[in-house]
Amino acid sequence: MKPMIRILAILSLATPAFADSHAMGDAAEGAKTFNKCKSCHVIANGDEVIEKGGRTGPNLYGVIGRQAGSVEGYRYQDSIIAAGEAGLIWDQASLAEYLVDPREFLRTYLDDPKAKSGMAYKLRKGGEDVASYLAEVGPEVASEDEAAPADG
Numbered sequence: 641m642k643p644m645i646r647i648l649a650i651l652s653l654a655t656p657a658f659a660d661s662h663a664m665g666d667a668a669e670g671a672k673t674f675n676k677c678k679s680c681h682v683i684a685n686g687d688e689v690i691e692k693g694g695r696t697g698p699n700l701y702g703v704i705g706r707q708a709g710s711v712e713g714y715r716y717q718d719s720i721i722a723a724g725e726a727g728l729i730w731d732q733a734s735l736a737e738y739l740v741d742p743r744e745f746l747r748t749y750l751d752d753p754k755a756k757s758g759m760a761y762k763l764r765k766g767g768e769d770v771a772s773y774l775a776e777v778g779p780e781v782a783s784e785d786e787a788a789p790a791d792g
């Protein structure tokens with residue numbers, strides 16, 4: 641092995657999580673992973689349906705950059721609404737973390753051991769990819785600046 645190649649190989653072994661540092665996740669992979677979400681979620685921008693799916697969960701169009709628990713007309717559980725009112729605005733990192741264990745995420749976020757989640761699903765792996773996919777299919781979000789706090 642040439643020395644330079646060896647150094648690169650060692651570096652990439654040492655930092656697997658950051659091997660792909662330009663993006664959090666892989667949107668193309670996330671599009672495939674989204675198949676696991678379709679039984680309960682659509683992605684639809686008004687009449688433009690990006691992903692067909694069930695209606696058990698809220699429409700995920702534009703979820704990145706949106707206040708948690710805020711799709712109009714959708715009946716959420718109390719905890720996710722409380723989290724949104726406390727300032728939770730989904731970004732790729734928080735969404736990826738939520739998917740691993742929604743109830744645990746809300747309990748930690750609200751510092752409330754009794755918080756509940758209406759989402760009876762856990763995604764063990766690939767949350768970053770799905771988050772990246774949802775960001776890609778959603779509207780443009782100013783990701784660098786802090787999202788503006790919700791009024792009120």
Ligand code: HEC
Pocket residue numbers: 673674676677678679680681696697698700703707708709710711715716717718720735739756757758759760761763770
């Ligand atoms: C079994 C049905 C089901 C599956 C499968 C499911 N979800 Fe959900 N999801 C829900 C429900 C129900 C809620 C509302 C949670 C609440 O009220 O606490 C929800 C909420 C969410 C939210 C919060 C949305 C908001 O407006 O704040 C996100 C994000 C989300 N789901 C993403 C996903 C993704 C991504 C997948 C696939 C990896 C997935 N869900 C799979 C049922 C599901």
